Amino acid sequence: MALQSSTALARRPQSFTQNWSAYAFLTPALIILFLSLLLPAAATVVMSLTDISFLRPTNFVWFDNYIKLVSDSRFRQAVGNTAYYTVGVTLPTMALGLLAAVALNGKLRGRIVFRTIFYLPVLTSLIAAAVVWMYVYEPYSGPINGTLTQLGLPPQPWLQSPNLAMTSLIVMAIWRDFGTAMIIYLAGLQDIPKDIYEAARLDGAKTKDIFFRITVPMLSNVTFYLMIILIVQTFQVFGAIYVMTNGGPLGSTETIVFQMYQTAFGYTEFGYAAAMSTVLFLAILLFSIIGTKLMRRGES
Amino acid sequence: MSDIAQTAAPAVPTVSFQQRWWPVAERAIGYGLLIFAALATITPFLWMVSTSFKTDAETFQFPPNFIPNSLVWQNYIDAIAGPDTGRQLINSLVFALGSTASNMVFCALAGYALARMQFKGKNLIFALVVGLLMVPAQSQIVPVFLIVQRIPFAGGNDWLGNGGTGLLNTYWGMILPTAATPFGIFMMRQFFSRIPIEYEESARLDGAKTFTIFWRILLPLARPAMAVLGVLSFQSAWNDFIWPLILTSQREMATLQIGLQLLQSGPDARWNVVMAMATLITLPVIVVFLFAQRYVIDGAVTSGVKG
Numbered sequence: 001m002a003l004q005s006s007t008a009l010a011r012r013p014q015s016f017t018q019n020w021s022a023y024a025f026l027t028p029a030l031i032i033l034f035l036s037l038l039l040p041a042a043a044t045v046v047m048s049l050t051d052i053s054f055l056r057p058t059n060f061v062w063f064d065n066y067i068k069l070v071s072d073s074r075f076r077q078a079v080g081n082t083a084y085y086t087v088g089v090t091l092p093t094m095a096l097g098l099l100a101a102v103a104l105n106g107k108l109r110g111r112i113v114f115r116t117i118f119y120l121p122v123l124t125s126l127i128a129a130a131v132v133w134m135y136v137y138e139p140y141s142g143p144i145n146g147t148l149t150q151l152g153l154p155p156q157p158w159l160q161s162p163n164l165a166m167t168s169l170i171v172m173a174i175w176r177d178f179g180t181a182m183i184i185y186l187a188g189l190q191d192i193p194k195d196i197y198e199a200a201r202l203d204g205a206k207t208k209d210i211f212f213r214i215t216v217p218m219l220s221n222v223t224f225y226l227m228i229i230l231i232v233q234t235f236q237v238f239g240a241i242y243v244m245t246n247g248g249p250l251g252s253t254e255t256i257v258f259q260m261y262q263t264a265f266g267y268t269e270f271g272y273a274a275a276m277s278t279v280l281f282l283a284i285l286l287f288s289i290i291g292t293k294l295m296r297r298g299e300s
Numbered sequence: 301m302s303d304i305a306q307t308a309a310p311a312v313p314t315v316s317f318q319q320r321w322w323p324v325a326e327r328a329i330g331y332g333l334l335i336f337a338a339l340a341t342i343t344p345f346l347w348m349v350s351t352s353f354k355t356d357a358e359t360f361q362f363p364p365n366f367i368p369n370s371l372v373w374q375n376y377i378d379a380i381a382g383p384d385t386g387r388q389l390i391n392s393l394v395f396a397l398g399s400t401a402s403n404m405v406f407c408a409l410a411g412y413a414l415a416r417m418q419f420k421g422k423n424l425i426f427a428l429v430v431g432l433l434m435v436p437a438q439s440q441i442v443p444v445f446l447i448v449q450r451i452p453f454a455g456g457n458d459w460l461g462n463g464g465t466g467l468l469n470t471y472w473g474m475i476l477p478t479a480a481t482p483f484g485i486f487m488m489r490q491f492f493s494r495i496p497i498e499y500e501e502s503a504r505l506d507g508a509k510t511f512t513i514f515w516r517i518l519l520p521l522a523r524p525a526m527a528v529l530g531v532l533s534f535q536s537a538w539n540d541f542i543w544p545l546i547l548t549s550q551r552e553m554a555t556l557q558i559g560l561q562l563l564q565s566g567p568d569a570r571w572n573v574v575m576a577m578a579t580l581i582t583l584p585v586i587v588v589f590l591f592a593q594r595y596v597i598d599g600a601v602t603s604g605v606k607g
Contacts, residue, residue, distance in 0.1 A: 021510045022419035029410035029480040030425070036477035037432045040443035047443065096337075103334055116593065117338045120345065123585045125539035127557045128578040131564045132348045135571055143347050146363025175341065207326060236438035239541050243561055257438055264442045265546065277439045284436050 044281070047274035054268040065275035074251065075259060075276065081166060082255040085237055088170040089177065090230045094223065096174065097181020102215060104182070105189045115186075119179040130243040133172045134159070162252035165245050169253060172240065177233075181226055188222030189215070228291040232284050256280050348582075352376070352575035359571040372572065379563075379577040387552055388559040392538060395474045395555060399537035400530050402479035407529060408522065410480070411488025412514050416500065426489070432482040438542065445546055448473045469550045478537055484529050491525035492518060527595045535585050556581050 048065055052058045069075050100118055104111045121129065136142055137158035145155035158168040192215070200210050216223075238257040241247060247254040247262070256276060264273035346366075351359060352375055353368045379385065413419070414426050449466040451457065451473075456464025467473030495518065503513050519526075541557045548554055554562070560581055564574045 017418060019417045019419050019510065022413040022417035022422070025409040025413035025417070025514075026425065029406040029485055032406065032476065032480040033429070033432055033482065033485075035447055036444060036479075037435050037437070037440065037482070038428075039447060040440040041435055043443040043447070044440065100334075100337065103330060114334055114338055116590070117342050119589075120586065121341060123535065123589050124345075124582050125541065125557055125585070127539075127541050127560050128348075128582045129344075131560060131574055131578050132344050134564070135351060135575065136344055136347060138571075141360055141362050141364055141571070143364055143366070150363050175344070232434070232436060236436050238438055242542075243564075260439065260442065264445075270442055270446070273442050277442060280439045281436060285434070288434050 041281070044274045044277045047271055048278045050271045051269075052271045052274075058271075061271070065272050066279075068272065069275055069279065074254070075256075077251055078254045078256050078259045081253065082235060082237070085166060085170060085173075085255060086231055086234045088167070089173040089234045090227060092174050093177045093181050093230060094226060096178040097226070098185050098216075098219070098223075100178065100182040101185030101189055102211065105186060115182070118182055121176045122179040124176070126239040127243060129172065129176055130240050133168075134244055137168055159245055160249060162250045165249060165253050169237075169240055169244065172244075173234065173237070177230065181230070184226050184229075185219065185222060188219045192218045224291055224294060228288055231287050231291075235280065235284055235287075345582075348575050348578055351571055352579050354572045356570055356572065375570075375572040375576040376580065378570075378573045379580060382559070382563065382577075384551065384554065384559060385556075388554055388556045391471075391544075391553060392556040394471050395540075395544065396534050396537040398471065398475040399478045400533040402475060403481065403484050403533040404526055404530055406480040407484030407488045408519065408526065409514075410485045411490075412492050412518060414485070414489040415492035416497075416518075417510070429482045429485050429489075433486060435482075441542060441546055444477050444543075448477065448547065469548050469553045473547055474544060474553075477543065478533075478540070481533075484533065487529060488522070488525060491522055495521050524595050527592055531588055531592045531595070534588065538585060 049060055049062055050058050051061045051064075100114075104114055104118075108114075124132075136144055139145055139155060139157050139160060142158075144158065148155050156164060159165050196214055196218075197210065200214060205213070236257050237255050238261060241253050241255060241258045242261070245253040247258050257280065260273045260276040260280070263269050263276065350366055350368055351364075353371045353373075354365075354375075355369070355372050358365065358369060410429075414422065414429070445468075449468050450461030451466045452459050452461045454464070454472075455466045455468065455470070457466050458464075467476065499517050499521070500513055503517055508516070539557065540555075541561070544553075544555045545558055545561075548558070560574070560577050563569060563577055
């Protein structure tokens with residue numbers, strides 16, 4: 001969405017005069033981007049072909065790390081966990097974000113208050129959110145189990161059971177992310193011409209039909225854009241897991257980036273961690289390319 | 301519903317019951333759902349504040365009280381008076397303000413160049429910035445760590461970056477990788493592109509230099525965009541946990557976010573003090589947001605990128 005508007009800007013026909021000061025304007029930012037993104041991305045690929053570690057002198061091992069990854073059952077579990085988490089967070093986040101945006105797009109009384117409340121979790125730091133949710137999920141003194149007990153229902157070990165821990169993390173992530181989805185959908189709704197709605201209403205269309213026949217199709221570009229952002233972001237989940245479950249219980253919440261962190265800073269196997277990072281990067285790139293292709297096809 | 305509508309219809313000859321009352325019911329249901337969603341969203345915050353005022357004994361009570369028996373302000377004093385809290389506050393402020401200031405300067409300069417100047421390689425550089433938007437930053441923490449460790453001549457390193465600790469455990473190391481972002485450059489470029497070119501042209505006719513035009517004319521016009529960039533940069537650095545965690549191994553370089561995590565995972569963690577700390581850490585960002593709300597939401601909306 002944002003990218004389109006940039007290319008759509010008409011360039012004025014002007015004679016080309018080389019402006020040397022442009023390089024001075026750009027240099028500091030480019031040095032930083034080089035050191036923080038470009039060089040690391042390249043270094044990751046190179047490192048993934050070595051056994052670099054604090055433990056021994058570095059050797060090129062070519063594709064050994066990748067071969068090891070394929071047969072690494074822990075890594076396979078992490079890939080599965082990451083996929084489950086990504087799907088579990090992305091779809092409800094988008095659905096809730098869309099509903100909130102549609103509800104708050106009109107002249108509804110109190111919409112600013114609702115918007116602010118829905119956006120508050122986005123502003124909260126990961127650690128503050130994690131700490132608060134650890135209390136909320138706390139099995140022996142937390143409010144969720146407290147409420148369950150008062151209702152006569154059995155308390156649950158939310159973060160301590162291999163079956164529940166990932167779902168509990170997903171619920172928290174949806175809470176933290178749907179405000180972002182709401183804001184982006186609100187922006188998308190601004191771009192839908194008002195007269196389409198007026199015409200539909202004059203024809204006696206029901207609210208439900210207007211939502212599914214006009215709003216949802218008109219937002220399909222925003223939906224794709226948002227889906228890619230959310231997938232890229234949730235694919236890389238690490239902080240919440242590090243703080244709340246440390247990958248447990250029984251590895252049920254170990255994700256790719258968490259395992260990468262452990263491999264690099266726990267076992268100092270930087271080469272093997274770099275191979276994981278490269279696989280993750282390729283997966284994200286693939287998603288972005290497929291998403292962009294689908295979006296282009298949808299437009300034409 | 302339909303048979304009720306039929307029996308009630310004669311009372312209002314022109315509009316059926318359903319036509320008349322359905323919008324009202326719909327609105328009521330809509331409000332009900334919104335209020336429910338808002339309560340569900342805000343409840344964790346309410347528990348955070350509620351627990352932060354409880355006595356130690358009350359935090360172990362089960363089921364927990366939503367409204368604390370009394371307001372124990374001592375928890376906040378305990379949180380602030382922790383042995384490392386002052387130091388962590390300074391570290392967080394230096395990191396967040398340093399990162400914010402450098403983002404505002406470097407992204408504005410680069411964004412202006414990409415929006416308004418003509419030079420060789422412009423399209424290539426812009427494509428690079430857009431491409432880097434897609435690089436998953438979190439998965440780059442390992443090489444960024446190694447690069448920061450190997451900055452030449454820093455922290456006892458030789459010119460090849462060997463031998464010392466580089467910029468590990470320093471403010472420079474913390475700020476440097478966050479000092480400019482593809483998102484910030486992109487956002488500023490979009491903003492500068494939308495300012496009418498006539499402003500610059502008249503100044504250029506008056507003989508103003510490129511930097512003067514940027515500094516005196518364009519930058520004041522870009523105040524709203526700079527506000528958005530500032531708030532978003534501050535928020536992301538203030539809230540950042542992973543980068544400071546990996547970069548710093550010394551206790552005196554920890555930020556407040558690390559401090560909160562240490563407080564929570566410590567052997568004698570007290571939920572009430574932990575929650576007091578969490579409340580204190582969350583407040584500045586919420587206050588900044590409430591003041592800049594209109595700008596920030598507009599900025600997030602127009603640039604279409606999350607805050």
